[in-house]
Structure formats: structure tokens, C-alpha cells
Amino acid sequence: MIGYLRGKIRYKEFLESSKSSSRKDGLIILEIGGVGWQIFVSPLTLEKINISSSQKEVELFTYLYVREDTLELYGFLNVEELKFFKKLIQISGVGPKSALGLLGVAHLKDIKEAIREGDPSILTKVSGIGKKMAGRIIVELKEKIQDEGLKRQDKGGAIVETIDALISLGYKAEEARHVLREIPKSFKTTEEKVKEALRRLGGR
Template sequence: MFEFIKGTVEFVGPEYIVIENNGIGYQIGTPNPFIYSSKMGTMVTVYTYHYVREDLMALYGFVSREEKMLFTKLLNVSGIGPKGALAILASGEVQQVVNAIEQEDESFLIKFPGVGKKTARQMILDLKGKLQDIVPDYFPNLFNADQFQHEAAAAHHAEFDEAILALKALGYSEKEIKKISPELQKEQLSTDQYIKKALQRLLK
């Protein structure tokens, strides 16, 4: 129904953001709402999926079409609903998820929140061989290990930078952030995970 919504970031919460467009505020659930903290009051494009069920109608939003398409594919897996699909996307990059499914890496998939061995196996059964068509440009060479590692490193660097911007938007000083940055950079995490870990350190 909605391919994307372009508007101003008016609110960022732990589970959703609000985008204002022509006087209407759209509540949109996203994998990592806090990546929009640094974009408060600015214009953004959010790729949206309109989810409709008898007892639920909701908008879910993503930073790219590729992320949105993977979300829709995950919804087709038995045992994975919108919250589960968002949790997977919040914890892993599109490349990582696709790579794990194609290589049947169950041990990697069960690291995602809410994904046990049964669900990981179901993801592989339902999606293996069906993802390359939706992410050809985003992940053109699925089994190029060197390229994967390079892209993953670049992605994690971007995730760290986004987390730092979010912390600044939350009011933390440069001095406070620099104090915990070396420890954070030792790990490869998603933006949301970086933010959570940083807040744990800052609130000690």
C-alpha cells in the first residue's frame, strides 16, 4: 500500500518513530529506532510495509528497500511474526542474514533474539535460494568471503558512527563518549546494541 514515506522525524522511541508528512504523523515500527535520533527535525525517506491482520494494523519502516524485502520474506517463515523479523534485522545486517541462510549456518541464526534451532531450520528451508533475487545489488557475490568480511567491517563502522551520533543526540558530551568508545570498538555490534552497551557504561 505504501512504498515509502518521506517526511520529518518528529519522535524517536524505543520501538517506533513518528514521521510527519503534510500534517499527518505516521507511527512506524523500525528495527533500530535510535538511528533516527541524530535526524530529529530533518527530512528522511522510510521504506514502509503496511501490515494488516484481524487484530492488528501497523506500519513498519526500513532504511532501504533491501531491508524491507528481507522483512517481508521473514514474515513468510512459520514462527516469525513482525516483532521477530524486526529483532532479526535489528541484530544483523542484511548481508549477514542472507549469507547465514544460504550457507545453512544455524549456529549464526540462533544468535538472533527469539530464534531457536527449530526456527533457524525453518528459515533455511523456507528461504534458501530465494533471496538472491531480492538483494542482487546489495549483496552481489554471496560466497565471496573476502568481500563479505570487507562489507561487514564497513557496515559495522557505519553502525558505530550512527550509535555515536545517537548518543550525542541524547545529550551525552564528547568527553563522556570518548571515554567509552575504545571499549565499544572492540566488538562488532548493531547500532542498537552499541547504544545499549554505551548506555550501560555511561549510567554506571
């Protein structure tokens, strides 16, 4: 598996994604040791790459898409975009071109925020993603993205401990995660979080 490439850009272009869409995918050829690797990138990635000098090296995290008659490389400037791309293509009906297209219509943090809020407007900007598919993406990824936020907040392990405590009291893991997302950051310790979670759960 090819996961990372570093080399000099020898060629770039924007590709029309479809006749009905003004959005364009990006394509670059990265030279490494005298060999040119053709890599698909999002238009936002292509805009960020500075190719004013042919001597400038570019680093890309890559995903190799393999099918019976297809070998395609997709490139990303950071691991976060690569991980999100992988999550997208695991969803039934979402191919690599659509996943890359989504990363080209907005910044990753804005896409995640739209999914977290259940807003399909950004997703449907991509050719091939209608309201039904956008809804499926939101359903598949909303909880995962919300859990990412919890993990970033859980520096001392209080969130994990709170979830475990609520499960031991008979609550489902999903209920525990849901109520924790509602608890303000001012509740820092496990004890504080558990008491507040129980108060909120008891009122439902």
C-alpha cells in the same frame, strides 16, 4: 497499501522486545502534513537515522501489517531490507516483530551469508526464534538467497542459458543451479559454463 513515506521525525524510542532479551526494537513518529505516523523500525535503522535537526526529512520504504484488530507500519531505509522482511514473514511462524528483530541483530549481508552457509547462530539471537525455527528459515530461504547471487552475476544472460541447456539435457533445474554455484567466475560464456557443469555433474 502504504509503500513509502517521507517526513520529519518528531519522536523516537527503543522498545524492550521482551523481559528476557536485551535487544530493543525501534519506534518513531514521522510527521507528514501535520499527521504523525507511528512506524516500527529495527534498532540498526534507528541508529542510522540522523535526528540532530527536527527539520531533517527521512525517507522510509514501508510495509503495512494488517490483522483483524491490528494495523502496524514497519519502516526500512532501503528496498533490499523491505524485500527480505517480506520473505521472512511468509514463513510459517515468523511474525513481523521477529522479522524486524532479525534485521536488528546484524546487517542484511551478514544475515544472508549466515543463511547461505546454514549457520543459525545469528538467527537464534532473536527472541522467539529457537533452533527449530532458525532451521526452518534456513531451509526456506537458502536457495532463494543463493539464486540472488546467481542473478547478480548473470549480466550477459549466460547463467540462464546454461540452466536452460542443462534442463534440455535432462537435468533438474535444482541440479543445474547447484552446480553453477560451484563453477568459478573465470568460466564466462555459456559454452564454457555448460562444459564445466557437465564435467562436474558427470563426476557425481
